[in-house]
Amino acid sequence: xxxxxxxxxxxxxxxxxxxxxxxxxxxxxxxxxxxxxxxxxxxxxxxxxxxxxxxxxxxxxxxxxxxxxxxxxxxxxxxxxxxxxxxxxxxxxxxxxxxxxxxxxxxxxxxxxxxxxxxxxxxxxxxxxxxxxxxxxxxxxxxxxxxxxxxxx
Numbered sequence: 371x372x373x374x375x376x377x378x379x380x381x382x383x384x385x386x387x388x389x390x391x392x393x394x395x396x397x398x399x400x401x402x403x404x405x406x407x408x409x410x411x412x413x414x415x416x417x418x419x420x421x422x423x424x425x426x427x428x429x430x431x432x433x434x435x436x437x438x439x440x441x442x443x444x445x446x447x448x449x450x451x452x453x454x455x456x457x458x459x460x461x462x463x464x465x466x467x468x469x470x471x472x473x474x475x476x477x478x479x480x481x482x483x484x485x486x487x488x489x490x491x492x493x494x495x496x497x498x499x500x501x502x503x504x505x506x507x508x509x510x511x512x513x514x515x516x517x518x519x520x521x522x523x
Contacts, residue, residue, distance in 0.1 A: 381489045384419075384520055387482040390426050392520045393419035395513045403505050404498050412502075414492035415521045422486050433477045439470060494521040 384392075396416045401409045445466045448455060455463065494502075499522065503514055 380491060380493075381487055382491050382520070383485050384422070384488050384491075385482070386422060386426055386484050386486055388516060388520055389419050389422040389486055389488060390482075391513070392517050393423040395509065395517060396521075399502055399509070400505050401502065404501050408495060408498035408501070411492040411494050411498065411521075414490065415494055418488050418490040418492065419520075422488060426481060429481055430474075430478055433474050437470065437473045437477065439466065442466065442470060491521060493523055494518075495523055 393416060396412055399412065401412050445463055448459060449463050452460060499514065499518055503509060
């Protein structure tokens with residue numbers, strides 16, 4: 371039996387941050403040099419991780435929208451003409467923007483650390499990862515290791 375035929379889809383517990391990072395990495399990989407079974411495994415892994423990534427993206431958008439302080443739109447408007455503002459106005463724009471971003475980051479950080487059950491996560495073999503690494507020059511070692519940890523054998 372070939373190694374590519376042994377792939378089993380299973381359920382795995384993955385941090386949201388890892389699921390999002392791996393999904394974003396593998397959705398853009400060139401996979402045409404892989405054996406057909408390995409191509410399918412990559413596509414199935416992306417499909418399994420997609421709901422976590424999409425839910426996280428929706429969560430971030432919701433947090434950004436709902437955590438906006440009152441009058442934030444006028445601050446954004448002022449920031450677009452930042453160079454023409456007085457020093458006091460610049461400080462106020464920076465203060466409001468930084469406080470807003472801090473709240474969003476704090477809210478999102480908790481979500482990134484949350485464990486998620488990912489069902490149907492196909493295994494990407496080490497041989498397939500080697501081919502992926504050689505065919506995707508922009509893929510850094512850290513991302514490749516993360517893919518191996520989340521989807522590897």
